[in-house]
Amino acid sequence: MEQFLINPDCMVYDNHPVTLTGEPFHYCPGCGHGVIHKVLMEVVRDLGIQEEVIGVAPVGCSVFAYHYMNVDMQEAAHGRASAVATAIKRVRPQNYVFSYQGDGDLAAIGTAETIHTVNRGENILMVFVNNAIYGMTGGQMAPTSLIGMKTATSPYGRDAASMGNPIKITELLAQLPGAYYVARHAVHTPNAVRKLTKAFKNAFEYQKLNRGTCFIEVVSNCPSGWKMSPVQSIDWIEKNMLPMFPLGDIKVPDPKTGDPVMVKNN
Amino acid sequence: MEKQELKGKEIKLMKGNEALAEAAIRAGLDAYFGYPITPQSEVMEYLTENIPLRRGLVLQAESEVASINMVYGAAGAGARVMTSSSSPGMSLMQEGISYIASAQLPCLLVNVMRGGPGLGTIQPSQGDYFQAVKGGGHGDYKLFTLAPSTVQEMVDFVFEGFKMAEKYRVPAMLLADGALGQMMEKVELPAEGQFPHVIPEWATTGKKEGRKQNVITSLFIQPEKMEQINLDLQAKYKAMEIEVKSESINTEDADLILVAFGLVARICMKAAELAREKGIKVGVIRPITLFPFPTEVLNTTADRIKKFLVVEMNAGQMVEDVRLSINGKADVQFYGRMGGMIPNPEEILTKLESMMK
Numbered sequence: 366m367e368q369f370l371i372n373p374d375c376m377v378y379d380n381h382p383v384t385l386t387g388e389p390f391h392y393c394p395g396c397g398h399g400v401i402h403k404v405l406m407e408v409v410r411d412l413g414i415q416e417e418v419i420g421v422a423p424v425g426c427s428v429f430a431y432h433y434m435n436v437d438m439q440e441a442a443h444g445r446a447s448a449v450a451t452a453i454k455r456v457r458p459q460n461y462v463f464s465y466q467g468d469g470d471l472a473a474i475g476t477a478e479t480i481h482t483v484n485r486g487e488n489i490l491m492v493f494v495n496n497a498i499y500g501m502t503g504g505q506m507a508p509t510s511l512i513g514m515k516t517a518t519s520p521y522g523r524d525a526a527s528m529g530n531p532i533k534i535t536e537l538l539a540q541l542p543g544a545y546y547v548a549r550h551a552v553h554t555p556n557a558v559r560k561l562t563k564a565f566k567n568a569f570e571y572q573k574l575n576r577g578t579c580f581i582e583v584v585s586n587c588p589s590g591w592k593m594s595p596v597q598s599i600d601w602i603e604k605n606m607l608p609m610f611p612l613g614d615i616k617v618p619d620p621k622t623g624d625p626v627m628v629k630n631n
Numbered sequence: 632m633e634k635q636e637l638k639g640k641e642i643k644l645m646k647g648n649e650a651l652a653e654a655a656i657r658a659g660l661d662a663y664f665g666y667p668i669t670p671q672s673e674v675m676e677y678l679t680e681n682i683p684l685r686r687g688l689v690l691q692a693e694s695e696v697a698s699i700n701m702v703y704g705a706a707g708a709g710a711r712v713m714t715s716s717s718s719p720g721m722s723l724m725q726e727g728i729s730y731i732a733s734a735q736l737p738c739l740l741v742n743v744m745r746g747g748p749g750l751g752t753i754q755p756s757q758g759d760y761f762q763a764v765k766g767g768g769h770g771d772y773k774l775f776t777l778a779p780s781t782v783q784e785m786v787d788f789v790f791e792g793f794k795m796a797e798k799y800r801v802p803a804m805l806l807a808d809g810a811l812g813q814m815m816e817k818v819e820l821p822a823e824g825q826f827p828h829v830i831p832e833w834a835t836t837g838k839k840e841g842r843k844q845n846v847i848t849s850l851f852i853q854p855e856k857m858e859q860i861n862l863d864l865q866a867k868y869k870a871m872e873i874e875v876k877s878e879s880i881n882t883e884d885a886d887l888i889l890v891a892f893g894l895v896a897r898i899c900m901k902a903a904e905l906a907r908e909k910g911i912k913v914g915v916i917r918p919i920t921l922f923p924f925p926t927e928v929l930n931t932t933a934d935r936i937k938k939f940l941v942v943e944m945n946a947g948q949m950v951e952d953v954r955l956s957i958n959g960k961a962d963v964q965f966y967g968r969m970g971g972m973i974p975n976p977e978e979i980l981t982k983l984e985s986m987m988k
Contacts, residue, residue, distance in 0.1 A: 386844070417837045419708065422848075431846045437835035439707045440848035442730050445700035448692070452704030453835065455688055456662050456712075460837050478700070481693035 395595020397585030425467035444475025447482035486543030486577035504590035545577030547616040639822030648673035654789035661710035664701035670809035671743035699727030706736035707847035709834030715741035729768030733849030737796035743812040746971035754971025755809035760948035782816035877925035885914030902979035933960040
C-alpha cells in the first residue's frame with residue numbers, strides 16, 4: 366500500500382525533476398544543500414533550459430553537485446568557480462551559466478575571483494550557500510562564522526579581535542556596478558523555499574538580458590558542523606543567522622528603466 | 632615593419648612575443664586569458680589590439696590564478712584557448728595546471744622565463760625547466776613541452792602546441808625565455824584560417840536531449856578509480872613519446888657533444904663553430920621537445936661519443952635528464968649561468984677546451 370509521508374499538496378519542490386539525475390544526495394540529514402539543488406534544478410526544468418545550462422561546482426560539501434544536477438557541469442578548483450564560469454560564459458554566450466559555491470569557497474579563498482567576476486558584470490548566476498562553516502573538512506571557522514560561534518578552529522568562540530568579523534560579502538558585491546540582481550534567501554521554511562524558487566527564476570530570466578551578474582545568497586544550515594539536530598539548526602538560523610544576514614532583495618532591476626537599483630535599508 | 636605577401640603566408644620582422652601572439656590568432660585562437668608580467672606583456676598587448684579586428688576573445692584577469700582557471704573553463708567548454716606568463720606567474724598557475732592535466736583539457740601555456748627564484752629578475756633564464764617538464768604542480772602529470780630557439784619557432788610551436796594538446800588532450804607548454812620574447816627576427820607566418828578546430832564531444836556545451844551530461848572534473852574520490860585515471864595518464868604520456876623531436880648538428884665526426892635547448896642551443900652552435908676552428912670536433916644536440924625527452928638519440932650517440940657538455944641558463948636542470956638518458960655510458964659535464972646572465976660562446980669554448988685536455 367502506497368503511503369505518503371507528506372501530503373503532496375504540501376510539497377514545496379518536486380522530488381524527481383528530469384533535471385536531477387536521481388542519484389541519492391550524500392548530504393547529512395537536515396542539510397540545506399539538497400533542497401537548494403532541487404529548487405535550482407526545478408527552475409531549470411520549468412524554464413525549459415536544461416539543454417542550455419552549464420553549471421560550475423565548487424570545492425566543499427557540494428563538490429559532487431554534478432552527480433545530482435543533470436546538466437553539463439565543470440568542477441572548479443577551490444575558490445575558482447566564478448573564474449571558470451566567466452570563461453564558459455565568454456566562449457559560449459548563448460548558454461545559461463551558473464556557479465554554486467559555499468562560504469569558504471566564495472568568500473575566503475575565492476574572494477578575488479568573486480569580486481572581479483561581479484565587477485566585470487559577467488552574465489552568470491552565482492549561487493552562494495552560506496552556512497557559516499566549513500562543512501566538508503569537519504566544521505572549521507568560515508569567513509561568515511558568527512561572533513562567538515564555536516567551531517573546530519574557534520573552539521572558544523569566534524573572537525573579532527583575533528579572527529576578524531563575519532563578512533557580509535553579498536552587501537559588498539551589491540555595491541559594484543556589475544551586479545544586476547542581488548538577493549539573500551533561505552531554505553529553512555517552506556515559504557523561504559518558495560521565495561528562493563522565484564529568485565532563481567528571476568536570475569535565469571535576467572541572464573538573457575546580458576545586463577550583469579545575478580548573485581543569490583542562500584542562508585543555510587549545517588546540523589553536523591553546528592553540532593545540532595536539524596530542528597535545532599533551523600531555530601538557530603532564525604535566532605542567530607538572520608539578524609546578521611537579513612533576508613530579502615538587496616539590488617534589483619527597476620521595473621520601469623530596467624537599471625539595477627539598491628533596495629532601501631541596504 | 633617589413634611585409635611581403637606570399638600565397639597567404641607573410642614574411643615579417645617581428646618581436647618574439649608579438650610573433651607568438653600573431654601566430655595564435657592565425658591558429659584560430661578562441662580565447663586568451665592572462666595577467667601582465669615582464670618580459671611577456673606584449674603577448675596580451677598585441678592580442679587586445681588585434682583580436683577585436685579579427686576573431687576570438689581576450690580577457691585580462693585579476694591574477695594568474697584566475698587566468699589559468701579561466702583557461703580550464705574555456706577549454707572544458709570546447710574552446711581553443713591559451714595563456715602566457717613568465718616565471719613567477721607560472722608558479723601561481725601550477726595548481727590550475729594540475730587540475731587541467733587531471734581533467735585532460737587541451738590548452739596552450741606559454742612561459743617566457745625570467746631569472747629566479749623569487750621575484751628574481753626580468754632578464755632571460757631557463758630556471759623553470761624542472762617546473763615545466765616534471766609536472767610543476769601536485770600529482771603525477773606531464774605537459775607536452777616545446778622549447779623554441781628562434782622567433783620562427785615561437786610561431787611554429789604555437790601551431791604544434793595546439794596540435795599536440797588537442798591530439799592527446801593534454802596541456803602543452805611553450806617554454807621560451809625573456810630574450811626570445813624580446814628579440815626581433817624575420818618570421819614566416821602561415822595564412823589564417825588553415826587550422827580548423829572542432830568542438831570536442833566531451834565538452835560542456837549544454838546537455839542535449841539524448842546524450843548523458845558532460846562533466847569536466849579532476850575529482851575521483853575512490854582510490855581504485857583515481858589509480859586507473861593515473862594509469863591512463865601515464866599510458867598517454869608513454870604514447871606521446873613518438874612525438875619526440877630533436878636536432879643533431881655535426882654529431883657524425885664529433886669527439887664532444889654540446890647539449891642545450893632554446894636560445895642556449897644557438898649559442899652552443901657558435902661555440903661549436905669556434906671549437907672546430909681550433910681543431911676540436913664538437914657537435915650539438917638540441918632537444919626540441921623537452922617532454923617527451925629525446926632519450927633515444929642521446930643514448931645512441933653516447934655509444935660512439937664519450938664526452939658531453941650540457942649548457943643551460945640555470946644551475947643544472949636538463950643535465951639530470953641527459954645523464955639519465957646516457958645512463959653512465961659517457962662523461963656528462965655541465966656549464967651554466969644563472970640569474971638572467973646569458974653565457975657567451977667564448978666561455979663555453981673555454982669549458983670545451985678544458986674537457987679535451
